[in-house]
Amino acid sequence: xxxxxxxxxxxxxxxxxxxxxxxxxxxxxxxxxxxxxxxxxxxxxxxxxxxxxxxxxxxxxxxxxxxxxxxxxxxxxxxxxxxxxxxxxxxxxxxxxxxxxxxxxxxxxxxxx
Amino acid sequence: xxxxxxxxxxxxxxxxxxxxxxxxxxxxxxxxxxxxxxxxxxxxxxxxxxxxxxxxxxxxxxxxxxxxxxxxxxxxxxxxxxxxxxxxxxxxxxxxxxxxxxxxxxxxxxxxxxx
Numbered sequence: 001x002x003x004x005x006x007x008x009x010x011x012x013x014x015x016x017x018x019x020x021x022x023x024x025x026x027x028x029x030x031x032x033x034x035x036x037x038x039x040x041x042x043x044x045x046x047x048x049x050x051x052x053x054x055x056x057x058x059x060x061x062x063x064x065x066x067x068x069x070x071x072x073x074x075x076x077x078x079x080x081x082x083x084x085x086x087x088x089x090x091x092x093x094x095x096x097x098x099x100x101x102x103x104x105x106x107x108x109x110x111x112x113x
Numbered sequence: 114x115x116x117x118x119x120x121x122x123x124x125x126x127x128x129x130x131x132x133x134x135x136x137x138x139x140x141x142x143x144x145x146x147x148x149x150x151x152x153x154x155x156x157x158x159x160x161x162x163x164x165x166x167x168x169x170x171x172x173x174x175x176x177x178x179x180x181x182x183x184x185x186x187x188x189x190x191x192x193x194x195x196x197x198x199x200x201x202x203x204x205x206x207x208x209x210x211x212x213x214x215x216x217x218x219x220x221x222x223x224x225x226x227x228x
Contacts, residue, residue, distance in 0.1 A: 006156075034215060041122075043220035044157075044203065051213055090156055100145055100207040100214045104156035 002027035006091050006105035013112055019064075019078040021108045023091030026072065031093040033074040034102065035066055038088040050074060086112045115140045115208045119219035127227050132176075132191040134222045136204035139185065145207035146187045147216065148178055152200045160202075163187060174198070199226045 003026045013019060025031050035047040046059045048066035056066050063082060067075045074091060088109050092102040120135040138144055145164050149157040161172025168180040178189045187204060201223045205216040 032213070036218075041220070044218040046215055046217075049213060049215055057213065088154075092157075094214070100216065101147070101159060101162060102157075102216055103159070104149075106156045107154070109154065 002093075002103070004091060004093055004103060004105040006089075006108050008108060009106065010109050011111070013081050013110065015083055015112055016080050019076070019081050019085070019110070021076040021089055021091075021110070023074040023076075023105055024072055025074075025093050028072070028093070030071060033068065034092040034094075035074065035076050036090045036092065036104075038090060038107075039086070044090070048076070081110075081112045083112050086110055115144065115206045115217050117204050117206050117217060117219035119202075119204050119222050121222055122220065123223045123225060125225040125227065126194045128196055129193050132189070132194045132198065132224065134189040134202050134204075134224065136178075136187045136189065136219060137185050138187060138204070138206045140206055146178075146180060147205040147207075148172065148176070148187075148189050149203045149205060149218075150174075150200050151203065151221075157203060160189070194224075194226050196226050196228065199224055 005024050032051050034049045036044045038044050050056050050068045065077050088107050090107045091105040116139045118137045147162045148160040150160050151157045160176050161170045163170050163180045171177045176191045178187050201221045203221045204219045208217040
């Protein structure tokens, strides 16, 4: 069966420090992968999506970036964190291309101080 | 782009009462619609989906939703609330971004269940 893993689960970082959040999918190949951010009162915001290795589309051009070095690995990064980067980051992948169902990981909670 | 509006950021019900969470969508094409549930500090879990088959869709945990094209609505209901239903609920619509499929979510509705 397919599973999706995210880590770290919780992260507290100072302003200006770098960030790396990782997401991996098991049990499938060539998935479509997504990064969403959930901030208080703002619902889920799509940040990046990827349809293949090295193919990244950005929805929100901020100080965040994403990379897909391997088929089932999706990484969210920042060189210098801002206070506004705090939030709950969710990775997801498509399981049903006909109905566009997304399956989500457990999330990574980032607090920037 | 498609959009979703969830009416009410918080809904409070008593245990055993009817649950009604409202969702209206905007879509330029026949939509696929979804409801997800999120428990504290967890990811989102799919409750149910509408994919242009039956307009009344049954999901997990006793929830169901009805697609009403004339009202552009997809409200979520459950006849009798349980304490374990307390969570945040998100309505979503399928969307195309530069030719790639994704989901656009509403801002969520927190369901509070009191004994």
